[in-house]
Each structure stands twice: as structure tokens, then as C-alpha cells.
Amino acid sequence: MNRQYASRIAVVTLLSLLPVCAYPAETGHKASGSPAADDMDLGAVGERIRQTGAQIRADLKQARARLEAQKAEEEARRKREAELERQQAIKEKQRQAQEAAQARARQEAEARAVAQAERDRQEALRARQLQAERAERERQLALATRPSKEQQDAKRLEAKKRAAEALKKARESSGAKAFD
Numbered sequence: 001m002n003r004q005y006a007s008r009i010a011v012v013t014l015l016s017l018l019p020v021c022a023y024p025a026e027t028g029h030k031a032s033g034s035p036a037a038d039d040m041d042l043g044a045v046g047e048r049i050r051q052t053g054a055q056i057r058a059d060l061k062q063a064r065a066r067l068e069a070q071k072a073e074e075e076a077r078r079k080r081e082a083e084l085e086r087q088q089a090i091k092e093k094q095r096q097a098q099e100a101a102q103a104r105a106r107q108e109a110e111a112r113a114v115a116q117a118e119r120d121r122q123e124a125l126r127a128r129q130l131q132a133e134r135a136e137r138e139r140q141l142a143l144a145t146r147p148s149k150e151q152q153d154a155k156r157l158e159a160k161k162r163a164a165e166a167l168k169k170a171r172e173s174s175g176a177k178a179f180d
Helices: 003-017 035-145 149-174
Strands: none
Touching (some): 003 035
């Protein structure tokens, strides 16, 4: 609180404590009172005003202390909330970073799997092509080395002749009776 504002409040409070209806000073002495009594009343009123002022100052100090304590508590609460929000933001960023890393890892794994599948497909295709080429070469080789029908007939005839000669030699060496 502002000091000037506090002093104004004290003045207003003191004024409110004064009697609302002030008695006008009489020109003569009262029957019951004397000038010494009036001085004592004024002294008592002055003392009362000083006590009231001291009480108001003490109340103002307490109010300031409570206000400062409340401000400190609010500031501490705001700091805690700000720290909590900061930590939550950090956790959220870490979570997002982790999710992004996982997504990248999944994409990379998928890309590797696709690349591996493509390599496997290409390899299988090459293997089929090589096998088809090999089969075609073997077929061409078989066609090229395959004797013609005339050559086959000539080979069969030659084989029959050799077999007949071998049979004839075998009969002559052991005699004709060996085969009967």
C-alpha cells in the first residue's frame, strides 16, 4: 500500500472516531466542570487519539503483512503453475519427438523392406531368366547334337551288324552246339 494512502485512511478513521455532535464552548464555566477538568478531558481524548492511531498503525502493518504474504503465495503459486506448464511442454515435446522418431524408424524399416522385396524380386527374375536361358541353350545344344533320322538309322544298323558279328564269332569259337 501507498504510504500517503495509508495516512489518509488513518486521518479519516481518526476523524470518524471523534464525536459527531460537538458541543460549542460556553462562555462561562459549567456548573459541574472546571477548566482543569476540561484540560483532563482533552488530555484523555488526546491519549485516546494516540492509542487509536497506534492501533490503526498496527492494524495497517498487519494488513500489509497479510497482503504481502498473499502476494508471495500467489507469486509462488504462479511460479509453480508456470514450472508445471513448462515441464508439461517439455514432456509433450519429448513425446512428439519420440513419436516422430518412431514414425521415421517405421518408414525406414518399410523402405528397407520394400527395397529388400524389390531386390528379391529382381533376383528371382534374374534366376528365372538364367534358368530359361540355360534351358534354351540345352535345347539348342540337344537339337544341334541330336542325330538326324538317317544318322540314327545308320547307327542302329551298325549296332545290329556288330551284334551279328559278335554272335557269329561266339558261335565259331565255341561251336554251333553250344547255343543249341
